[in-house]
Amino acid sequence: MFQKLLIPAKLLLIMLVLAGNLLYSQSATIRGFIYEKESGEPVIFTNAYLLGTSYGSTTDINGYFAITQIPPGSYTLIVTYLGYDTLTEDVSLKANDLIQKNLYLEKSTVLLDAVNVSAERQAVRTETRTSVVKVTPLDIKQIPSVGGKADLAQYLQVLPGVIFTGDQGGQLYIRGGSPIQNKVFLDGMVIYNPFHSIGLFSVFDTETIRLADIYTGGFNAEHGGRISSVMDITTRDGNKKRHTGKLGLSTFGANALIEGPIKKQLEDGRGSSSFLISAKNSYLEQSSKLFYDYVNEDGLPFNFLDLYGKVTISAANGSKVNLFGFNFTDKVNYKAISEYSWDALGGGVNFVVIPGRTPVLMEGIFAYSSYDMQLDEEEKNPRNSSINGFNAGLDFTYFQGKNEIK
Numbered sequence: 001m002f003q004k005l006l007i008p009a010k011l012l013l014i015m016l017v018l019a020g021n022l023l024y025s026q027s028a029t030i031r032g033f034i035y036e037k038e039s040g041e042p043v044i045f046t047n048a049y050l051l052g053t054s055y056g057s058t059t060d061i062n063g064y065f066a067i068t069q070i071p072p073g074s075y076t077l078i079v080t081y082l083g084y085d086t087l088t089e090d091v092s093l094k095a096n097d098l099i100q101k102n103l104y105l106e107k108s109t110v111l112l113d114a115v116n117v118s119a120e121r122q123a124v125r126t127e128t129r130t131s132v133v134k135v136t137p138l139d140i141k142q143i144p145s146v147g148g149k150a151d152l153a154q155y156l157q158v159l160p161g162v163i164f165t166g167d168q169g170g171q172l173y174i175r176g177g178s179p180i181q182n183k184v185f186l187d188g189m190v191i192y193n194p195f196h197s198i199g200l201f202s203v204f205d206t207e208t209i210r211l212a213d214i215y216t217g218g219f220n221a222e223h224g225g226r227i228s229s230v231m232d233i234t235t236r237d238g239n240k241k242r243h244t245g246k247l248g249l250s251t252f253g254a255n256a257l258i259e260g261p262i263k264k265q266l267e268d269g270r271g272s273s274s275f276l277i278s279a280k281n282s283y284l285e286q287s288s289k290l291f292y293d294y295v296n297e298d299g300l301p302f303n304f305l306d307l308y309g310k311v312t313i314s315a316a317n318g319s320k321v322n323l324f325g326f327n328f329t330d331k332v333n334y335k336a337i338s339e340y341s342w343d344a345l346g347g348g349v350n351f352v353v354i355p356g357r358t359p360v361l362m363e364g365i366f367a368y369s370s371y372d373m374q375l376d377e378e379e380k381n382p383r384n385s386s387i388n389g390f391n392a393g394l395d396f397t398y399f400q401g402k403n404e405i406k
Contacts, residue, residue, distance in 0.1 A: 028093035029359055031066040031399075032101035033318040034059050034079060040240025040265040040272065043081055043105055044211060051076040051088075061211055061234055062352050064318065066399040068359050077101070084108055098357045100317055104267060131217035133159060137209050146200050148250040152212060152233075153195050153202040161216060164199050171195075174216055177228025184231045187310075187324055188365035189346050190391055194231070196330050197340070198284070198302040200252075203328040205278040207246060207257050208308060210236040235324070237312040238274035240265035253282035253304075265314070273313045280306040285333075304330045321351045342373040361397040366390070 034043045042063025049056025050067065053075065057065040072095050079087040084105040091099060141150040143158060156162050156172070163173040171179045172195065184191040186204070195202050204212075215230040243260030257278045265272035282304045307327045314320040325347030332340045348367025355362060370388035377383075398405040 026072065026095040027069045028072060028095065028097035028099070029066065029068045029399075030070065030077065030091060030093075030099045030101060031064070031068075031354070031359070032099075032103060033063045034065065034103045034105060035063060035240075035265075036084075037104040037106045038241060040261075040274070041210075041236055043084070046079060046081040046105070048077065048079045048103075051078050062320075062363075064352070064354075064361060066359060066361070068399050072097075079103055079105065081105060098359075100354075102267075102318055131215060133214040133216075135209075135212040135214060137206050140206050140209070146252075149201075149248065149252060149255070150206050151201050152204050152206065152209070153200060156214070159214070159216075164195075171199075172229075174229040181228030182231070183229070184233070186233050186326070187235055187322065187348070187367075188350050188391070188393070189324075189326075189348050189367040189369050190389065191344065191346075191369065192371035192387055193328075193330075193342060193344060196282075196302070196304045197332045198282075198300075198304075201282075201304070203306050203326075203344070204233060205255060205257065205280050205306065205308065207255070208235045208276065208278050208310075210234045235308070235310060236276070237320075237322075238276035238310065240272050240274045240312075240314075251287050252284050253280065255280040262311070271313070271315045273311065275312075276308075276310045278306075278308045280304075301333045301335070302331075303333070304328075317354055319351070319353045321349060323347075323349050336378060338375065338377040340373075340375050342371065344369070344371045346370060359399040361399070363395045363397070364393065366392045 034046050034048065035041065036043055042059070042061075044059055044061055044063060046059040046063070046065070047056065048059065048065045048067065050070070055067050055070050057067045059065045070093055072093050074090065074092045077089045077091050085108050087103055087105055089101070089103070091101075093099070135152070135155060140152055140155045143150065143155050145151065145154055153164070157164055161175045164171065172182055173179065174182060184194045186194075191203065194204070211234050213230075213232040215232070217229075238259035238261070240261050241264065243258075245258040246256070248255045255278070257276070259276040260274065262273040262275055263271070265274075282302060284300050284302050305328075308324070309326075310322060310324040312320055312322050326344070328344040330342050334340075346367065346369030348365065348369075350365040350367075351363070353362040353364075354360075368388070368390050370386065372384065372386040374382060374384040395406060
């Protein structure tokens with residue numbers, strides 16, 4: 001009797017699986033990138049959803065979104081983000097459709113009387129991440145700064161469990177770990193020393209940062225090789241619409257940034273390219289004699305120079321390649337006693353590719369970086385140390401409904 005019932009049950013199970021696969025094959029997908037209309041910069045953590053349904057997505061660090069397994073029909077696509085006008089667009093989907101949408105948000109010109117912030121949105125954004133802080137340039141600029149220049153190093157010092165100390169300055173201790181147990185990435189490149197000797201400034205120009213993820217625990221194998229913390233910093237692309245620049249001066253130093261399109265981004269579906277160049281220099285050894293003579297009449301012996309450049313080449317469907325390089329230097333000159341200096345150099349390429357009609361996002365990186373340090377002491381032989389290395393990686397993210405498999 002049991003055997004007779006088992007055969008129909010198996011057939012029913014097979015029919016249900018086939019029906020599920022058939023239903024999935026009849027669904028549609030909307031994917032694409034969301035950009036800021038003024039500059040062409042991707043807008044991260046933006047909500048894109050279909051009005052009146054539970055189908056939606058949030059853009060990632062590249063501004064990419066994918067809404068999958070949508071039943072055929074007519075919908076209204078809504079894109080919302082605080083500080084920008086809400087974007088609506090009607091879409092009609094047929095079975096097996098895969099629609100590519102590159103959307104552009106305009107900054108809002110309407111002042112709101114009040115804004116209600118819901119804690120649930122933030123919870124969704126970080127529900128699968130433990131011990132991670134997402135830092136934007138706006139967050140860094142809201143912290144009181146030394147010398148009038150906002151910097152990531154000063155922001156980190158207000159985080160719980162973080163201590164800056166060390167005889168060389170700029171040594172980062174997180175949750176009791178040593179500085180060597182921290183790992184720092186800049187656009188996928190390994191940065192061996194991200195902080196200058198004075199301890200108040202990092203090698204990163206705040207104006208070039210898109211997002212900094214600070215992991216103080218719970219990071220996965222993707223960020224392997226350290227046991228204390230990981231800092232994963234992503235720089236923004238150069239302005240794809242117009243040429244622009246910034247110049248900043250403070251009692252500690254000066255910084256300059258220039259960016260613009262090589263091939264201007266248009267909204268007609270064609271590709272584009274842009275560049276970004278940043279320079280940051282300290283003249284503290286000279287200015288401290290005037291502004292900080294109460295510390296040392298001979299001035300503070302700290303000098304540094306940070307250079308960073310990036311070229312972005314984007315395809316019509318949003319796929320892109322980034323070429324980048326950096327040179328960071330630091331020098332401490334204790335006259336008639338010793339001179340300590342280091343030089344960091346590196347470069348690489350990373351890419352984001354959307355292959356064909358598959359619900360997959362490919363990301364890759366190949367980079368090289370080096371770090372050389374030298375100490376010259378009076379009446380002693382010079383000492384030096386260096387480290388260098390290549391790093392490479394290839395990631396695939398598969399989108400299925402509300403789930404992502406990476």
